[in-house]
Amino acid sequence: MIGEPVFGVIADPSLATILDEKDDDREGRDAVARPLAQRADQDHRREISTRDRFNSVGPKRAATDAIGNRNLCLGEEIDGRNCRSGDDQPLVLKIPDLHVAKPIAGAGNHIRGEREQKPLSDFSGPLFNGLGEPGTLLKFDPQALQQHNRRRKFDNAVCAKRNQGKVARENAGADGYRGLDGHPCGRESFQPEGVANETNSCSIGIKGHHQLLGSGWPVVKESGDQPESVPESQGDEKPGMSSTPQLLAVETPVSFKGRGDRTGTANLRGADLRWAIAFVLPYAAVFFVFVVYPFGYALWTASKPSLYADLIADRLYLPALLNTLLFVGLGVNVKMFLALLLSGFFMRRRWWIKVLLSIFIVPWVIAAAQACVSFHWMLQQEGLVDGILSTLFGIDGPIWFNDRWLGIGWNIIAYIWKWMPFWTVIFLAARMRIPREIYDAAEVDGATGIRHFIHVTFPLLANLYLLCTLLSTLWTVGDFTTVYLVSGGGPAGATNVLATLGFHYAFDESKPALGVAAAMSSLPGLIPIAIVLMRRVQTSEAHL
Amino acid sequence: MALGAVILIWSLAPIYNMFLIALDPEEGEIEFDGNLWPPEPSLEGFRAVVMQQARYLENFWQQFGNSLFIGLMTMALTVLIGSMASFAVSRMRLTKGSLLTNTALLTYAIPASFLIVPYFRIMHSYGLSDNLWAVIAAQVTFATPFAILILQLYASLIPFELDDSARVDGASAAQVYLRIYLPLMTPALAVVAVYALMLAWNDYLYPAVLLAVRNMTVAVTQGQLFSDTDAAWNAMMAAAIIYVLPPIALLVALRRYVVASLTMTGAEA
Amino acid sequence: MVSLTRRSVLRGSVGLAAAGALALPHVANAAATTVETWWNQGYLPEEDVSFRALVADYQKASGDKIDYSLIPNAPLRQKEISAIQSGGVPDVMEVADIRFTPLNAWGDHLIDLDDIIEPGKSSYSPTALSCCHHYNNTTKKRAFYMAPMKLGSWPFHFWRSLVEKAGYKIDDIPDTWDAFLDFFIPVQDKLREQGMRNVYAYGYQLAGNGGDPIVTFNQFMIAYGGNDFITADGKLHTDDPKVRDAAVKGLVKLTTPYKEGYVPPGVVSWNDADDNNAFHSKLMVMDFDGSISTELALYNNKEEYDQTVTHGLPLGSDGEKVPAQVVGFGPTIPKGAKNIAAAKEFIKYMLEPKVLNEYLKGGLGRFAIPMPEMAKSDPFWLKEDPHRTVHTEQTLFGPTLPIYEAYNPAIAEVDAEHVFSVAEFDVLKNGMAPEAAIDKAFKRPDEIFTKYPITQA
Numbered sequence A: 001m002i003g004e005p006v007f008g009v010i011a012d013p014s015l016a017t018i019l020d021e022k023d024d025d026r027e028g029r030d031a032v033a034r035p036l037a038q039r040a041d042q043d044h045r046r047e048i049s050t051r052d053r054f055n056s057v058g059p060k061r062a063a064t065d066a067i068g069n070r071n072l073c074l075g076e077e078i079d080g081r082n083c084r085s086g087d088d089q090p091l092v093l094k095i096p097d098l099h100v101a102k103p104i105a106g107a108g109n110h111i112r113g114e115r116e117q118k119p120l121s122d123f124s125g126p127l128f129n130g131l132g133e134p135g136t137l138l139k140f141d142p143q144a145l146q147q148h149n150r151r152r153k154f155d156n157a158v159c160a161k162r163n164q165g166k167v168a169r170e171n172a173g174a175d176g177y178r179g180l181d182g183h184p185c186g187r188e189s190f191q192p193e194g195v196a197n198e199t200n201s202c203s204i205g206i207k208g209h210h211q212l213l214g215s216g217w218p219v220v221k222e223s224g225d226q227p228e229s230v231p232e233s234q235g236d237e238k239p240g241m242s243s244t245p246q247l248l249a250v251e252t253p254v255s256f257k258g259r260g261d262r263t264g265t266a267n268l269r270g271a272d273l274r275w276a277i278a279f280v281l282p283y284a285a286v287f288f289v290f291v292v293y294p295f296g297y298a299l300w301t302a303s304k305p306s307l308y309a310d311l312i313a314d315r316l317y318l319p320a321l322l323n324t325l326l327f328v329g330l331g332v333n334v335k336m337f338l339a340l341l342l343s344g345f346f347m348r349r350r351w352w353i354k355v356l357l358s359i360f361i362v363p364w365v366i367a368a369a370q371a372c373v374s375f376h377w378m379l380q381q382e383g384l385v386d387g388i389l390s391t392l393f394g395i396d397g398p399i400w401f402n403d404r405w406l407g408i409g410w411n412i413i414a415y416i417w418k419w420m421p422f423w424t425v426i427f428l429a430a431r432m433r434i435p436r437e438i439y440d441a442a443e444v445d446g447a448t449g450i451r452h453f454i455h456v457t458f459p460l461l462a463n464l465y466l467l468c469t470l471l472s473t474l475w476t477v478g479d480f481t482t483v484y485l486v487s488g489g490g491p492a493g494a495t496n497v498l499a500t501l502g503f504h505y506a507f508d509e510s511k512p513a514l515g516v517a518a519a520m521s522s523l524p525g526l527i528p529i530a531i532v533l534m535r536r537v538q539t540s541e542a543h544l
Numbered sequence B: 001m002a003l004g005a006v007i008l009i010w011s012l013a014p015i016y017n018m019f020l021i022a023l024d025p026e027e028g029e030i031e032f033d034g035n036l037w038p039p040e041p042s043l044e045g046f047r048a049v050v051m052q053q054a055r056y057l058e059n060f061w062q063q064f065g066n067s068l069f070i071g072l073m074t075m076a077l078t079v080l081i082g083s084m085a086s087f088a089v090s091r092m093r094l095t096k097g098s099l100l101t102n103t104a105l106l107t108y109a110i111p112a113s114f115l116i117v118p119y120f121r122i123m124h125s126y127g128l129s130d131n132l133w134a135v136i137a138a139q140v141t142f143a144t145p146f147a148i149l150i151l152q153l154y155a156s157l158i159p160f161e162l163d164d165s166a167r168v169d170g171a172s173a174a175q176v177y178l179r180i181y182l183p184l185m186t187p188a189l190a191v192v193a194v195y196a197l198m199l200a201w202n203d204y205l206y207p208a209v210l211l212a213v214r215n216m217t218v219a220v221t222q223g224q225l226f227s228d229t230d231a232a233w234n235a236m237m238a239a240a241i242i243y244v245l246p247p248i249a250l251l252v253a254l255r256r257y258v259v260a261s262l263t264m265t266g267a268e269a
Numbered sequence C: 001m002v003s004l005t006r007r008s009v010l011r012g013s014v015g016l017a018a019a020g021a022l023a024l025p026h027v028a029n030a031a032a033t034t035v036e037t038w039w040n041q042g043y044l045p046e047e048d049v050s051f052r053a054l055v056a057d058y059q060k061a062s063g064d065k066i067d068y069s070l071i072p073n074a075p076l077r078q079k080e081i082s083a084i085q086s087g088g089v090p091d092v093m094e095v096a097d098i099r100f101t102p103l104n105a106w107g108d109h110l111i112d113l114d115d116i117i118e119p120g121k122s123s124y125s126p127t128a129l130s131c132c133h134h135y136n137n138t139t140k141k142r143a144f145y146m147a148p149m150k151l152g153s154w155p156f157h158f159w160r161s162l163v164e165k166a167g168y169k170i171d172d173i174p175d176t177w178d179a180f181l182d183f184f185i186p187v188q189d190k191l192r193e194q195g196m197r198n199v200y201a202y203g204y205q206l207a208g209n210g211g212d213p214i215v216t217f218n219q220f221m222i223a224y225g226g227n228d229f230i231t232a233d234g235k236l237h238t239d240d241p242k243v244r245d246a247a248v249k250g251l252v253k254l255t256t257p258y259k260e261g262y263v264p265p266g267v268v269s270w271n272d273a274d275d276n277n278a279f280h281s282k283l284m285v286m287d288f289d290g291s292i293s294t295e296l297a298l299y300n301n302k303e304e305y306d307q308t309v310t311h312g313l314p315l316g317s318d319g320e321k322v323p324a325q326v327v328g329f330g331p332t333i334p335k336g337a338k339n340i341a342a343a344k345e346f347i348k349y350m351l352e353p354k355v356l357n358e359y360l361k362g363g364l365g366r367f368a369i370p371m372p373e374m375a376k377s378d379p380f381w382l383k384e385d386p387h388r389t390v391h392t393e394q395t396l397f398g399p400t401l402p403i404y405e406a407y408n409p410a411i412a413e414v415d416a417e418h419v420f421s422v423a424e425f426d427v428l429k430n431g432m433a434p435e436a437a438i439d440k441a442f443k444r445p446d447e448i449f450t451k452y453p454i455t456q457a
Helices: A023-030 A036-044 A142-170 A270-301 A305-313 A317-345 A351-365 A368-378 A384-392 A404-433 A436-444 A449-477 A481-486 A498-508 A512-520 A523-539 B002-022 B044-050 B060-091 B097-109 B112-125 B132-155 B160-168 B173-184 B186-202 B205-210 B218-225 B233-253 B255-263 C002-026 C045-062 C073-086 C100-106 C126-132 C160-165 C177-182 C184-193 C212-223 C241-259 C265-269 C274-280 C302-307 C340-350 C353-362 C372-377 C386-397 C410-416 C419-429 C434-449
Strands: A070-073 A076-078 A082-084 A092-095 C034-040 C065-071 C092-094 C133-136 C141-144 C150-153 C156-159 C200-202 C284-288 C308-311 C324-329 C400-402
Touching (some): A270 B060, A270 B097, A270 B112, A270 B132, A270 B173, A305 A317, A305 A512, A317 A449, A317 A498, A351 A404, A351 B002, A368 A384, A368 A404, A368 A481, A368 B002, A368 B218, A368 B233, A384 B002, A404 A449, A404 A481, A436 A449, A449 A523, A449 B097, A481 A498, A498 A512, A498 B112, A498 C073, A512 C073, A523 B097, B002 B233, B060 B132, B060 B173, B060 B186, B060 B218, B060 B233, B097 B132, B112 B132, B112 B205, B112 C073, B132 B205, B160 B173, B173 B186, B186 B233, B205 B218, B218 B233, B233 B255, C034 C073, C034 C340, C045 C340, C045 C353, C065 C073, C073 C092, C073 C100, C092 C340, C100 C133, C100 C410, C126 C133, C126 C150, C126 C324, C126 C400, C156 C160, C160 C184, C160 C302, C177 C184, C184 C200, C184 C284, C212 C241, C212 C324, C212 C419, C241 C434, C302 C308, C308 C386, C324 C386, C340 C353, C353 C372, C372 C386, C386 C400, C410 C434, C419 C434
Parallel strands (some): C034 C065, C034 C092, C200 C284, C324 C400
Antiparallel strands (some): C133 C141, C150 C324, C156 C284
């Protein structure tokens, strides 16, 4: 069970399966410990996970909120304080702060929302039949909720992507808690064409845990007199809770640290903190031993300014710089673009396409050295390429590596040949994650073919595409094997790139310091890319 | 359909060329006569490699074993270290966890091939010169950030409630890691494993500089001889083809997991 | 191949055993130290076998352990540079390329070996000694920094079969430089007439990588009288009109056949191995390459081997023999080595004439022995094999000069920039006039040599 795709299991919205408890514990859980109002304060500081993909960074509605967390009983209220589900299990729903935007009509497909704290009671939609003041018990309509969540999810996804840049800036608030569903919804929300705007899309800050119970609501179960502290620090035994894959109820609200949360105390304590450190330690060790020292040494070696004067004066350097720009610029972008297109091609479900995919991956699997040597030999006078040319077209190929531009061209081609399969698979995986419903919805709206790609697929993959491009750029600048073995640096060093040039200086000209300097001269270009990459990873929702 | 044919030819052409050369019966010469088919196919090259009689490839099986060792250790260590760090950051929501991810990505700010001389130096000062572990360490260093990235992205798809409920059940962090995180992340781990293996398997520069001949890997031996002297090209290409087999075997073995990760649909009921 | 190997091994080990026995008195009886050694992996398997036998014998005789690694040339080069840079040096390193010793001697990274070489100085050929006598900028004097074990020079190689196929006889080949070279033009024409589409007369190396193009150009320059390009005192003479004239002539002689289609167009991107390959596949009739590696690669194939001809340098236009460039390879001891005394003992052993002779013979004589007397007394060198004879004679007994790196390491830096290949390129691709190309090429040495002032002859 544990290996099954998580999501498939959580299909059953039936509340009966939510909690799988043993009978003997019922007493312990019977009474809802605290008055709901009492909890509001404490819970106000808590946030349900902000790492959920629909909950990224954003400001928590701060202490100025008049409304704190709410506890909504999804079952039947008892005594005005306790809450029971139909199965005699207490069930309390925690609703964190809501962030409700006011729809402004008349903006075509866009609804401008404004951020405004609204009491839950102002919300009227199919989800709840009248939300009331804190502590109000509500009826819960699972069906409606499910439907709502589907739409929400799509909206959230698209809207989030659109807004994430803006939101990240806006929401860099004190608590790092962004709306409830992570919905950025600040200035703009996106309404897909044709979908009736019956709800305030992007307007409800509802916790977006759609997976849970099919409902998306985090379910909080009260348990006896247990103080609402972090379970980890107590290590408390909660016998009777079912095995986790089925269980989605969290017994006590766990306070999760959102990024930048400063209102809570440290959430990892004691044993957990030790574990966390233990887990991180190996990588930290690797990093310090094998990254910091070499980087430091390299930077120190390359810090003599006279080296750079020598570099500029050297006849090989500036052409190599240009070659690197070409190699990286063309290589990466053409490769990524083709990978994106081909990932669409490989999505089709035919058997021969699957076979083709396996064959397509082979270039990646072949060791780079041999593949590049093979390319080099293919392009010799009377090699395979010339053979093909003369058989098919009856012409004699030129001496490929005598010409700088042809040499660079073939380097790029060899590079694309080798690495495109890898990125194609990455994009393919991402495409496969796009929920079916989005495609369905889009089809309903009439988007097919190119429009489908432009309006649906590409926006959803855009962030991943950018991420991959940045990463690939960093990797390609360092690509040594391809140029070294295919064109060998070309006629008289004319097709060198910085990596091979650095190697040449270090080992052929016995000037290692100059080699390191040549390589480091690309840092002014690489560091910004690395920074952008890091930002993107942090604020991104790269996968659906 | 046409696209399929193009893809087929495109992917296979250089590999076909490798076969062409490998099947050449003569040693030390390449008959560049514009052949599209091997004129006299012979398995001499393959035989020479397997029997370790080919020039410069006398230690073929030992070097093959070295490559295998480096590849598998890199794979194991990357998966282990990467998943642990990623777990701590994304599931345990370590404060400043993003700092870890960022610094990990900083590893890529200076491309690996620029750091070869510093690496040589530090491996020497750590006493690891001419040691397979030096190469393994270098490969793990460059594979792990990407692994952490992938694992983090993938982990964001798994709801935290699973962890929390396990915690509530009394699981310690380690148990959550072992019982929940790892099993659910298997497809992503498979992808990371394949990536790490390919990185180590493919690499030329680091084994070349950090190792001596008796510890060398096959990829390096061949790449070096390219610009050196007359070598038995047919044997070398035959060796290249043999060298490709383990990664393919791994891909086939892990195909299930990779496919699983590809076909897992989104969070839809 | 196996039988030849066995024979040579047998010969080698018997010889080494004998030599070892003779050498015993010279070997210090130190406590067993381990000498870490990096050695160039041989071009031929026999060379490695020979080296292993040598090591085994030394270990038995001296009680020291030799921890050796046989490393192919390119990685050896890289490792040596990295080692010197980072400090992780072995005790003994065999030189992998001609630039290594002069540059590192200049930078005071090597231990001087005067105490090993001085005693036996008279047995070496003078050029061999020059090859190892480098200038140290810290001590401001020259000393021996490499032990001369292997000597090589650059003869011409061509296919008898192709020449004869074209209807000419080997004996017809003229003996003066220009005539000799021009001889091959009609050979190509005739062969082309016979339908050999892909055959060229010359395989001149004009590429901007590797070491051969540099030597090729230098040799042509020397042939036309430009040997004073750098004199033994380390001074550059680009201002000498004789040198400039020779350089221009050499440039013309190399590039004109290319323009006229007598050289494979791909030569401008060849590396050091490509010309060997091309020669073997009979892409060209004649090749100019170092030592007799080109032929020895065909050693297994007796027929082919016999069809190749090694030809010494023809006479210059003044009727005198053209001095041949000679290069020496051998072990060095880097500074920072841990076992210098033991390393020196090992090298001393290897330089014993008998030991050295056996070692090189085991390697099929690819390199010549640097000791003329030994070469004369052992028929192996001058009697048994025509290829070897020519090569040995040219290296030891003809007029020779060491490669320019021995005189001044500055030229190593110049060579790394391949200034003359660039000149060739300029003439061939950019249409520059040869004089202008040479003037441009000479500028770089002028600049670089100022960085390497040698104050002592």
